[in-house]
Amino acid sequence: MKEYARFLWRCFRISFVGDWRYYTWMLVLTVIAFLGLNAYCKQLVHGLVTTGMTDQVSWGLYIANFTFLVGMAAAAVMLVIPVYIYRRRELHHLVIFGELLAVASIIMCLLFVNVDLGRPDRFMHIFWRFNFPISMLTWDVVALGGYLLLNIHICGYLIYCDYMRRKPSPAFYIPFVFVAIAWAISIHTVTAFLYVGLGGRPFWNSAIIAPRFLASAFAAGPAFIILTLQVIRKTTRYHVPNEALDLLRHVVTVALTINMFLLGCELFTEFYSDSTHIVSTRYLYFGLHDHHAAVDYHALVPWVWTAVAFNTVALLVLFSPLRRRLAAFNVACVLMIVGIWIEKGMGLIIPAFVPSPLGEIVEYAPTVNETLVCLGIWAFGLLIYTIFVRISVPVLSGRLTVDREYVPAATEEMTASALH
Amino acid sequence: MTTESGGASPSVTRRSFLRGTLGAASGLAAFAAALSPLKDLDTEDYTLEKFLQKHYKEMTPAEMDEVLARIRSEVEQRHGLRPDIRDVKPKDGVEFVYALHLGRCIGCRKCVHACVEENNQSRSPEIQYIRVLEMPRGSVDIERGNHHYDRPTVPDEDHYYMPIQCHQCANPPCVKVCPVEATWQEPDGITVIDYDWCIGCRYCEAACPYWARRFNFTEPKYARDREGNVIMNPNMSYLSNRPRKQGVMEKCHFCLHRTREGRMPACLEVCPVGARKFGNILDPESEVSQILRTKHVFVLKQEVGTLPRFFYYFDEDYPRSEKISEILPSSEPGGAR
Amino acid sequence: MESKIDAGGVRGRDGGAPCWAGALVAPVFLALAVWFLLGPDGIDLPAEEPSAIDPALLATTPRREILGDPPVILIDGFQRTCMECHRLFQPREDGTSLQLMQHRHIKLDHGINDRCRNCHHVEDRDRLVLHDGTVIGYSDVVTLCSKCHGPTFRDWQRGAHGRTNGYWDASRGEVRRLGCTECHDPHTPRVPALDPMRPLPGPRAPRMGPSHGGRLEATRARTGTLTGRTRTPTGASDDH
DSSP: OHHHHHHHHHHHHHTTOOOHHHHHHHHHHHHHHHHHHHHHHHHHHHOGGGSSOOSSSOOOHHHHHHHHHHHHHHHTHHHHIIIIISOOGGGHHHHHHHHHHHHHHHHHHHHHHHHHOSOGGGTTHHHHSOOTTTOHHHHHHHHHHHHHHHHHHHHHHHHHHHHTTOOOOHHHHHHHHHHHHHHHHHHHHHHHHHHHTOTTOTTTOOTTHHHHHHHHHHHHHHHHHHHHHHHHHHHSOOOOOHHHHHHHHHHHHHHHHHHHHHHHHHHHHHHHHOOGGGHHHHHHHHOEEETTTTEEEOTTHHHHHHHHHHHHHHHHHHHSGGGGSHHHHHHHHHHHHHHHHHHHIIIIITGGGSSOTTSOOOOOOOOHHHHHHHHHHHHHHHHHHHHHHHHHHHHHTTSSOTTSOOOOHHHHHHHHHHHO | OOOSSOOOOHHHHHHHHHHHHHHHHHHHHHHHHHTGGGGGOOGGGGOHHHHHOOOGGGOOHHHHHHHHHHHHHHHHHHHSOOOEEEOOOOOTTOOEEEEEETTTOOOOOHHHHHHHHHTTOOBTTBOOSOEEEEEETTOOOGGGOBSOOOOSSBOOTTEEEEEEOOOOOSSOHHHHHOTTOOEEEOTTSOEEEOTTTOOOOOHHHHHOTTOOEEEOOSOOOOOBOTTSOBOOOOEEETTTTSOOOTTOEEEOOTTHHHHTTTBOOHHHHHOTTOOEEEEETTSTTSHHHHHHHHSEEEOTTGGGOOOOSEEEEEOSOOSOSSOHHHHSOOSOTTOOO | OOOOOOOTTSSOOTTOOOHHHHHHHHHHHHHHHHHHHHSOOOOOOOOOOOOOOOGGGGOOSOSSOOOOSSOEEEETTEEEEHHHHHTTSOOOTTOOOOOOSSOTTOOOOOTTOOOGGGTBOSSOTTSEEOTTSOEEOGGGHHHHHHHHOHHHHHHHHHTSSSOEEEBSOTTTSOEEEOOGGGTBOSSSTTTBTTOOBOOOOOOOOTTSOGGGTOOSSOOOGGGOSOTTOOBOTTSOBSOO
16 A cells, blocks of 8 residues: 555656656646636636527537547557457557546546536536436446546556556456456447437437447547557657557558448438438538528538548548558548547537527537637646656556666666666 | 655755746646636535535425525525515326417517516526527428517518427426436426526437527526616526526426416416417316317427427418508498408 | 766756756746736626516506496596487487497498497497397307307317416416407407517527627627617617
8 A cells, every 4th residue: 555655656756757848748738728727717607608509509619529539538449459359469558558548538528528517516416316227428427437447447557567567467457458348339339329319309310320439439549549659659768569550550441431431321311311300411511591581601511521521531541552651641640530520529519409409590609718628628638648658658668666766768778878 | 856866966956846846836826826717606506505405306395495495585685585485386187288379379479578577587698488480381390480580560471470488298308318307297297497406417408309498508687677676576486487597407387386376377378369278188178178179289390209298270360461451441331351 | 876867958857857948837837827817808798788578568468458348438538338328319220320420439340240230239239239139238248259250259168269367277266268359359350459569579699690680709798788789678679
């Protein structure tokens, strides 16, 4: 126990160790996080009127980000499956980075849900009267909470074992890993079912939403991990093998292909049948015209076509010889992440509210305050993920362990070369 | 901060120690300053009493009395009006149904504002439970309705008018989705909300196919008359028209503080053309029972399966397509149509 | 092992921040604190003044005040029953109506019902008469209307036609079914029942978009009102 406390203290200490790039990054993130906190305090005082949400569009940027981040959390499992099911043991350290991403993502998800609540002080009501199993939100609470605990346990246990220089006992993590695989699929399915189960919103009431969620999550999540691994490669001496990036590239290619195919299915179903149920889809891709007010509504059209373009370009890069060039591949990853973020946020949440169930068109644009809160939560999430990586890299490479002081890799090498 | 080995040169140690402390202190200062808007927070909403308040269904009558007393004094303190607030229970053998005669409604929106008066809605931003759609003749497609009509006079001869409010569905999607059971259906058919239990997640608002639910995006503001007294209806009940707070949902509740005591709802009483009908469907001789038996009624969005308790009907079209000039008679008796 | 090597500021030492990056921390945080405490609010709040509709427009009284039984009306400043004047002159034998000297405000536009004595008793003007000659009082006027307007009367009995004020539950209060003449002037039945009127204000939410008088963003509090709409207390709109 005392050893564990000391471990935590050393983790805390090492979060403040780093070069100028680290400090600048952390400082920027902290500033943005504080800006977000300040904006949220204003929202607590005045209510959700500080956001751009209305009775017609009652969910906005907060829930859009929540949806995207649940996908990111689920995608951690895309590393776990090859390592544990296909026994690519040499990559098993990468699982940690994926699962740490899952932890950070889930924390961000919980924060996004909290800032969206009208009465966050009544959050504990969910424990006193829990509308389980009928309300899908309750399933989401169980799924996200359980997933968070699972991943905290797995990562915490593996890192602590490495720190203590003892071999982790399989019984304490292997079963949890397999549960986490199934659980990861379920958290995103459950989140999809939140939307799918609403008969009054035909844009959501479609069986394809859950598969599309998973496909896009398994494209965006690993893309993010690919970029993170390269950052780790550049900023630390940790060895990230190219096989890892190759494996993830294959995962991402398959996932993005499936995602684009499902998009095609959706577009055909909607536009070929052309019933009145597709008015939200038409709003998203082409805009709507209000005859009474003689006004055109097309705020989302540039966004969705940008997303389609980004994803298409990314897919083309992944199928072309360019995929072997790291620069092009990284661009594809960035395009994919942005494209899928738009698709899941603007492209999924907002159009279901336009027009309203009574046919009224009210568009949505986030306010400055709302955007600051979102940026603040993203910054906070990146902050804790950076801290996680800052802790785990030295532990996994054996430089931060129970029996020695921490020595930065550069110092160690220079001292070693000085001795020779 | 000292190094792990503890043997660094003193000047560097002091400098880094100072820098570290200064950094930490300024960080804390920035954190505290970030929280500074909270000084304007209305703390009356966040008392221990309210934190521990139970769900409506779990309160004993004594606990309910305490809560009502608290609400009474709060309203008096805040608004200068002593309300008559009680917990009106449903009666046995009653299931409420609303019927609306679409051949009559002229779209005057008196029902909308009578409801706002009766139920103490916020005026700025104004919450209106009832939404009247101006529909083109020949179509029941809601998408073609105009919510924002503002003509010199209504009705317009090429349109008919359809008011929409909560239908108190028998298979309510809003009740299904609420994670904390803050909304539920009572035995007499009214779907109610416990305003002190709602967490404001707005899942019910997304789920309602009729866009019947409203959210308090900010603290409700009330109007005042020329003497400065608040314009508020003092006849209140716990589940219906007591003043709500920021961050909770609300919606039409068939004026249960009136209807459960046998009275007609406010929207019906003010309708100048008698388009609204209300009563107990379990009584075969009630107005609504007779209407449902004899008129061609329909419900909105039947395909969604919500089983609404709000029925629309037309019967013969009363003469509205004539131009207004024809209504004013010439001096000729027995004038032609 | 001691580590003093500071490789040109690229890699910092254990437990310490690099020189200049670390020096930035405190000033940045302090500047941020100052911004939070003294900077602008930066939020859009709806600024419309809360206003109420004139209560007269929301009255629940019947649209017409009906006559008593027997009716008493004001003639030349005096309250009179019908027979007080009508006993002074005989009804014309040919059944036509005299040019009206009193009751000039009455315009008869009741479709094919163009004879006064279809409803009014010829001799006893304090009474009404049914199609078969039965004499009834003014308080039974609904029976008279029903003789021609059978289906409407049937609907009225069911509650499908006309308004019911008061209570729906007769065991707890009066179920006040409004009678025909409480909405329909018996001489010109379209009035006031079919009177057009000015609609009361529609939705007044702050973010309805540019086409409906509101902006997508609520205006700031200091500008006073929302763009485009002002509402007088009577509910009429000044624009349009």
